[in-house]
Amino acid sequence: MLETVTLMKTADATDNVAESGRKGDAEKRGRKASKEVRQLQLIEATIDSLAKRGYAETTMADVADGAGLSRGIVNFHFESKEKLLIATLQHMYDEYSAHWRTALQKAGNDPARQLQHLVWADFDRSICNKRKLAAWLAFWGEAKSRPTYQALSSSRDAYYQQVFIDLCTTLKQSGSYAYDPQVIALALSAMLEGLWLRLMMGTEDTTRETALQSANAFLAAAFPKHYG
Amino acid sequence: MLETVTLMKTADATDNVAESGRKGDAEKRGRKASKEVRQLQLIEATIDSLAKRGYAETTMADVADGAGLSRGIVNFHFESKEKLLIATLQHMYDEYSAHWRTALQKAGNDPARQLQHLVWADFDRSICNKRKLAAWLAFWGEAKSRPTYQALSSSRDAYYQQVFIDLCTTLKQSGSYAYDPQVIALALSAMLEGLWLRLMMGTEDTTRETALQSANAFLAAAFPKHYG
C-alpha cells in the first residue's frame, strides 16, 4: 500500500534526490550498472528511507523498493543490513567532510574568514536540507548504543573540534579576548549542532536563514572585534 | 496526576540504572502493586532499555525483563508498545517541565538570575545524566518520522523558547544591547541542546562541567553587563 507512494516520493525530495531516483529507467532497470553506481543508488535509497520512516522502520524491502530493484539485491551488494547502514553513514560523513574542507580552503588564510566560512558551510543547501538532516538525526539516535556508529562519528568530530579550537585560539590572540578558546569553541560547535537539531526536528520558527542569523550573532558576540 | 509521579522518580534520580532494576524483590515480585506504581516501574524499565539498547532495539520482552515481570504484563498496563513509548516520553517531559518550573520559581524576579538558573537547571544531575540523556536521544531520533512524538515535543518547546525570548528582551532593554532578542534566544537554546547532544553522544571532551562552563561563557559574551 505504501509501496506505490514510495516511488512517487523520491521525486519530492527537496534536493538532488530527483536525479538519483530518476536516471533513465533504461540505465538501472533490469540491466546491469557498474558496481559503484548501484551501491550509490542503494545508499541514496537508504537515506530516503531513513528520512521518511526513521531508523527503526527502515527495512531492506523499503530500500530495495525505493531503488526500484528486487528484494535480494541489497544483500548482494552489501553483505547485511548493518553493513548497508554503516556504508550509508560513511557516505554521509565523506560528503560532509569534502564540503567542509572545500569551505576551509576557499576561505584563504585569514582565521576570522575561515571560521566564518566553516559556519556558513554548515548551513549550505547541499548539506543542510530536510532529507539529509533527517537521516543524520536517525543515525544520531542510534549512535549511543552502537559502538560502530560512535567510532565513525567521534574520530571525525574530534578533528573538527580541534580546528575550531585552533581558530579560536588565534582569534583570541589577535583580538585579546578573555575567553578560554577551548570553552568558546565548544559553545560554538554545540550551538551549530543545536541549530541543526532544530532544523531536523522541523520546528516552525527555525529556518536555514534564522539559524544562520543566530550563528552569526554568536560570532559577533564572542568575537566583536572580528565580526562586529 | 503527573506531579506525584515526578516525586517518585526524582528519588532514584542520579544515574542509577541499578536501583531501578533492583528495588526490593519483595515489593514487586508476584504480589500486586498499585496500578500507578507498576506503570511507573515499567516506564523506568523502558527508559533503561532505551538508554542501553536504543530505540530500534527496545523490545517489550526487554522492558518486562528489566522490570522483573512477565512478558504479557506490558500489554496489560499499556495497551500497546506504541502507547508505552508515548507514556514514557510524556513522563520524561513532565519531569523536565517540573524541574524547569521549579528552577524558574526559585530564581526570584531578577531576569538575569532567572536566565542563569534556567541554564543551570539543564545541567542538573537529576535531569542531565547518561541514562536519561540517552533516552532523550533515542526519542529525538524517531521524532522526525512520528507525528505523535513531534506533537508532544513541539508544543512544549515553543513555550520554553518564548520564555527565553522574553527574558532576552528584558535583558536587552536593561543592558541596551544591540542584538535581536529572538535571534540571541535561538542561539542560546540551540547551544543548550547542542551541549546535551554532546553529552548524550558521550564525547570524551565534554562533561557536565565543561558543558556548563561553555554555557556560562555564552551568557557572558552575549550579556556582558549582566554576567561579566
Place this chain on the structure above:
DNA sequence: TCATATTGAATGAATGTTCAACAAATGGTG
C-alpha cells in the same frame, strides 16, 4: 465469591537472509 492482576505459552505478522534459477556481460576460440 468476585474482580483484578499476572503469567507464560501460542499465534501471526514482519523482516533479514539465503539460494537456486535466470539474464546479461565478458572473453576467449575457431
Place this chain on the structure above:
DNA sequence: CACCATTTGTTGAACATTCATTCAATATGA
C-alpha cells in the same frame, strides 16, 4: 564475426528468526 563458456548481476520465493499481541489458566486481594 559467430559460438560457446565463464563470470557477474539480478530476481523472487523459501526459510528462519524475532517480536508484539492475545488469551486461557492461575494467583492474589477485597
